Amino acid sequence: xxxxxxxxxxxxxxxxxxxxxxxxxxxxxxxxxxxxxxxxxxxxxxxxxxxxxxxxxxxxxxxxxxxxxxxxxxxxxxxxxxxxxxxxxxxxxxxxxxxxxxxxxxxxxxxxxxxxxxxxxxxxxxxxxxxxxxxxxxxxxxxxxxxxxxxxxxxxxxxxxxxxxxxxxxxxxxxxxxxxxxxxxxxxxxxxxxxxxxxxxxxxxxxxxxxxxxxxxxxxxxxxxxxxxxxxxxxxxxxxxxxxxxxxxxxxxxxxxxxxxxxxxxxxxxxxxxxxxxxxxxxxxxxxxxxxxxxxxxxxxxxxxxxxxxxxxxxxxxxxxxxxxxxx
Amino acid sequence: xxxxxxxxxxxxxxxxxxxxxxxxxxxxxxxxxxxxxxxxxxxxxxxxxxxxxxxxxxxxxxxxxxxxxxxxxxxxxxxxxxxxxxxxxxxxxxxxxxxxxxxxxxxxxxxxxxxxxxxxxxxxxxxxxxxxxxxxxxxxxxxxxxxxxxxxxxxxxxxxxxxxxxxxxxxxxxxxxxxxxxxxxxxxxxxxxxxxxxxxxxxxxxxxxxxxxxxxxxxxxxxxxxxxxxxxxxxxxxxxxxxxxxxxxxxxxxxxxxxxxxxxxxxxxxxxxxxxxxxxxxxxxxxxxxxxxxxxxxxxxxxxxxxxxxxxxxxxxxxxxxxxxxxxx
Numbered sequence: 001x002x003x004x005x006x007x008x009x010x011x012x013x014x015x016x017x018x019x020x021x022x023x024x025x026x027x028x029x030x031x032x033x034x035x036x037x038x039x040x041x042x043x044x045x046x047x048x049x050x051x052x053x054x055x056x057x058x059x060x061x062x063x064x065x066x067x068x069x070x071x072x073x074x075x076x077x078x079x080x081x082x083x084x085x086x087x088x089x090x091x092x093x094x095x096x097x098x099x100x101x102x103x104x105x106x107x108x109x110x111x112x113x114x115x116x117x118x119x120x121x122x123x124x125x126x127x128x129x130x131x132x133x134x135x136x137x138x139x140x141x142x143x144x145x146x147x148x149x150x151x152x153x154x155x156x157x158x159x160x161x162x163x164x165x166x167x168x169x170x171x172x173x174x175x176x177x178x179x180x181x182x183x184x185x186x187x188x189x190x191x192x193x194x195x196x197x198x199x200x201x202x203x204x205x206x207x208x209x210x211x212x213x214x215x216x217x218x219x220x221x222x223x224x225x226x227x228x229x230x231x232x233x234x235x236x237x238x239x240x241x242x243x244x245x246x247x248x249x250x251x252x253x254x255x256x257x258x259x260x261x262x263x264x265x266x267x268x269x270x271x272x273x274x275x276x277x278x279x280x281x282x283x284x285x286x287x288x289x290x291x292x293x294x295x296x297x298x299x300x301x302x303x304x305x306x307x308x309x310x311x312x313x314x315x316x317x318x319x320x321x322x323x324x325x326x327x328x
Numbered sequence: 329x330x331x332x333x334x335x336x337x338x339x340x341x342x343x344x345x346x347x348x349x350x351x352x353x354x355x356x357x358x359x360x361x362x363x364x365x366x367x368x369x370x371x372x373x374x375x376x377x378x379x380x381x382x383x384x385x386x387x388x389x390x391x392x393x394x395x396x397x398x399x400x401x402x403x404x405x406x407x408x409x410x411x412x413x414x415x416x417x418x419x420x421x422x423x424x425x426x427x428x429x430x431x432x433x434x435x436x437x438x439x440x441x442x443x444x445x446x447x448x449x450x451x452x453x454x455x456x457x458x459x460x461x462x463x464x465x466x467x468x469x470x471x472x473x474x475x476x477x478x479x480x481x482x483x484x485x486x487x488x489x490x491x492x493x494x495x496x497x498x499x500x501x502x503x504x505x506x507x508x509x510x511x512x513x514x515x516x517x518x519x520x521x522x523x524x525x526x527x528x529x530x531x532x533x534x535x536x537x538x539x540x541x542x543x544x545x546x547x548x549x550x551x552x553x554x555x556x557x558x559x560x561x562x563x564x565x566x567x568x569x570x571x572x573x574x575x576x577x578x579x580x581x582x583x584x585x586x587x588x589x590x591x592x593x594x595x596x597x598x599x600x601x602x603x604x605x606x607x608x609x610x611x612x613x614x615x616x617x618x619x620x621x622x623x624x625x626x627x628x629x630x631x632x633x634x635x636x637x638x639x640x641x642x643x644x645x646x647x648x649x650x651x652x653x654x655x656x657x
Contacts, residue, residue, distance in 0.1 A: 140560060143525045143538060146475075150570070190519055194548040196472045197572075209473060211542050211550045219523030221540050223552055231469060232574040241479070243526075245561040323654050325519070 001027040002293040005056035005086075007077050008068035009033035009042040012091060015275060016066050019286035021046040025294050026064075026286070030056040033069075053077070057084040063293050067091060071164060075104055082113035089116050089289045093172050094306030096164035098314045101307050108303050116289055116299035117306040119176040120274075121236075123281040123288070126249040130238055131181060133247055140244030145181055145222040147174045148237040150230035152273055154197055160204040166193065166226060167313040167320070171210065174224040175312035176305065178214055181240060182222060185308065186214035190325040191316035197229040212316050213325075233270035234277050252277060333622045336361035336387040338408050339399035340373035343422050346604070346611050347397045352377035356619040357395075361387040384408075388415040395420065395622045402427060402493070410438050418443035420618040424501055425635035427493035429643050432636050439632040443621050445614070446635040448505045450565075452613040455578040459567055460510060468571025474510055474551040476503045479564035481602055483526050483557040489533040495522065495555065496645040500539065503553040504641040505634060510569060513545040514637060519654045520645040526558040541645055562599035563606050581606060 004020050006013055009031050020028045030051040033039035039050040056062055057080060065081035067074055067090040075095040081088050094117060095101040108115060121127055134142055151170065155163065163169040178186065191212040195202035202208075208228035215221055233251070240247045251270040259266045271277040291297035315326040335357050337348050344364065352359040361382035364370035370381045387393055388411060396412040398405055398421040406426040412419045423446055426432040450456050463471055478499070484492070492498040500520075508514055522539040524531035531537075537557040544550055568577040580599040587596045600606040620626035644655040 143523075144540070144554070144556065146554065188521075190521065190542070192517075192519065192542045192544055192550055194544070194550055196548060209550065211473065211552050213519070213521055213540050213542060215521055215523075219525055219538075221521060221523060221538065223540050223554065225473070225475065225552065227473070227570065229572075230570070230575065231572055235575070241556065241559070243558075243560055246559065246564070323517075325521075325652055 001025060002063040002290065003027050003029040003061050004064050004066060005030040005032060005051070005062050006042070006048070006066045006068060007032045007053065008070070009035070009038040010068065011275070013068035014042055015282050016068055016286065017042050017046045017048070019283050020066070023286055023290055025290045029059070029062055032056055053080065057081060057086065063087060064089060064289060070162070071096060072162070075101060078115060079104060079107055082108055082111040082115065087114040087116070087289070087292055089118055090306070092117060092119050092176070092306065093164065093168055093310055093313070094303065095310065096168050098307070098310050101310055105303060105307060113303070114292060114299060115303040116292060117301045117303060118285050119173060119301050119305070119309070120278050120281040120285055121173055121177055122180055122301060123284040124278055125280055125284070126252065127177070127238055130240060130247050130249045134181065134240055134242070138245070139240065139242030139247050142182065142240055142242050143220060144241045145178060145220070146239040147177055147222065147224045148235055149174050149225065150227040150235035152230055152234050154201065154208060154228040157200050157204065160201055160206050163206070165206050165317060166208065166210055166228065167191065167316040168310065170228070171212065171224060171226050171316060172309050172313045174226065176301070176309040177238070178222045178224065179305070179308060181238070182216055182220055184216040184218060184220060186222070186312060187217050187328050188215040188325050189213070189312060189315040189319050189328065191319040193320040197227065201228065207320065210320065214312070234273045235270065236277060332356060332358040333394050333619070334358050334360040334392045335395040335397060335622070336363060336382065336393050337397040337399060338363040338384065339401070340364040340366070340369040341399065341401070344373060344399035346608070347399050347420070347615065348373045348377050348379070350612055350615040351397055352379065354615050354619055356623045357615070360390070360393060363387050384411065388412065388417065393417060395618060397618070398422060403491070406432060406435060409444065410435060413438055413442045413444065418618070418622050420445045420447060420614065422447045423635065424493070424497060424639055425632065426639065427497055429639050432639055436632070442632070443628060444631045445618055445621065445628040446631050447614055448502065448630050448634065448638070449607055449610040449614055450502055450506050451509050451630055452617065453607060453610040454613070456506070456567060459569060459576055459578050462576050463510065463569055463571070467574070468569060468576050469573030471511065471569055471571050472549060473570045474507060474549070475554070475568040476506055476551065477554045477564055477566040478503050479554070479556045479559035481559055481563050483530065483537060486529050486533060489530055489535050492535070494535050494646060495537065495539055495557070496520070497639065497642040499557070500541065500553060500555050500645055501638045501642045503555070504645070505638040506567070507543055507551045507553065508634070508637065510567070511545055511549050511551060513547060513549060515543040515641055515657055516546045517544040517654050517656050518641060518644045518648050520648040522649040526556065530557070536649065539649065562601050563603060564599065565606055
């Protein structure tokens with residue numbers, strides 16, 4: 001059993017804690033959170049102890065650290081864990097400041113850190129199956145890609161100022177997905193953002209709607225569609241257009257029941273928000289972390305991937321503000 | 329039963345072969361003349377529809393002719409339209425109005441008061457018009473963003489490329505018009521990016537075969553247009569409209585509704601292979617509208633102004649792709 005310390009006992013921390021506890025090769029040893037009640041609650045639920053960071057990192061029997069704290073602490077906690085020789089499972093994004101994230105890369109390399117940057121959507125069974133078929137040449141050579149990522153409803157207004165903005169907070173998932181699917185680094189970004197959902201988001205300096213185009217050196221084009229409020233659930237789709245056809249991963253529905261009446265057909269809603277929609281992905285990424293710890297597997301998504309996604313998000317924000325395409 | 333109204337058609341090529349029979353079989357219309365310089369095309373369409381072959385001047389000088397369908401080559405659309413309008417005929421003209429914006433713009437005075445339908449057929453597609461009705465009825469709240477997918481099944485012959493006007497004026501122009509029809513607002517800004525991924529020959533001929541366009545309207549509605557000359561899976565024609573209370577979308581029609589499940593998984597029949605297969609109902613409805621204009625004095629729902637605007641936006645797309653910059657309108 002590999003011992004795990006969890007930093008952050010919030011919403012996503014609790015998900016990871018449950019997946020650690022459920023994994024046959026992992027054991028949740030410590031939960032670290034400045035909010036004592038949260039730490040105690042998660043620790044108690046999954047048979048762990050609460051600890052402070054030094055205590056957890058100082059325990060030589062701890063093999064891996066999960067960083068699920070607030071975004072502004074991801075980088076510092078990851079670096080501390082790296083310097084303590086622990087393998088790291090870090091929530092996205094790696095940081096909100098590209099320069100800082102780039103600057104820290106050498107320190108991670110110096111510590112020979114094993115960092116897994118947990119972009120959960122790569123572990124979604126649907127998107128993974130699409131990628132497998134794409135790589136197998138099911139639709140010939142990939143030419144263009146559409147990623148749709150619409151949240152059901154906007155976050156509380158209080159979250160907006162600390163979120164880093166729509167591109168770094170939300171679209172960063174899609175930038176990572178685009179890099180993974182395209183198999184080529186985008187070298188140009190154009191983003192058109194708007195405030196259409198809630199004027200309060202605009203007053204706080206952010207946007208709630210965006211359409212982004214990425215281009216690669218070989219001329220591949222990717223469109224990302226983002227909204228903070230769909231009005232119809234959590235819309236998570238990918239379409240990949242190739243030289244010999246198209247692949248599509250659709251939304252996952254709450255149930256497969258459809259009802260027909262004289263008024264037409266009625267299908268069930270999409271699975272609600274990320275905790276439900278990506279439950280399998282969170283479980284699967286924890287299995288990957290166990291593979292890293294137990295069998296020495298290489299992280300499928302590393303620190304450099306986190307930096308690359310952040311670079312795209314930063315460029316998209318600049319493009320939106322300036323009204324120009326940005327070269328990378 | 330009122331008497332049928334006599335109409336003529338100019339052009340018996342690909343589009344003439346759609347519009348000619350639609351006019352001939354329409355309960356309110358009689359196709360009297362086919363005007364076409366290619367004798368074998370003229371003969372075939374005349375024989376099929378029971379119309380007589382005539383010259384343009386004979387057709388226009390016949391006072392019984394009340395309307396003319398223009399399905400000639402693109403470079404003749406404007407000239408033929410002007411001649412028909414001058415002769416007092418109502419016109420149903422294929423898109424685009426012209427490939428030269430300045431020339432099309434200069435013709436504006438002649439179109440004032442003319443009964444002129446520009447055949448942006450997708451507006452007449454039953455699925456698209458149902459979607460438009462539902463948006464207007466508020467089923468998705470306020471329309472905020474729009475995605476238009478328009479992928480051709482296979483690239484046109486290389487010989488067509490140089491006289492096509494380029495991807496944006498030839499192909500994207502449909503989507504630019506549809507975006508305007510659905511958004512209810514013209515673009516204020518356009519950004520387009522394009523690649524040649526399908527056939528290097530298209531690049532050698534100075535065109536592109538793959539494009540994505542982002543439109544922003546004055547009220548900040550956003551629209552994405554997706555175009556390719558070759559899908560590899562049929563004629564992909566979809567609209568997704570995102571509103572404050574939900575999404576409304578039109579999917580593709582399939583050749584048949586059969587689905588098959590085996591141990592290899594599920595399979596469905598291909599989507600419709602080309603525009604003839606997909607949009608025949610839209611052309612019939614377009615002809616219904618022409619008959620309404622001729623017989624019942626209905627005002628054309630799409631005409632010169634829309635054609636001119638879409639052409640200007642297509643030029644803006646080309647300029648944006650060329651300069652890699654946002655074009656403000």
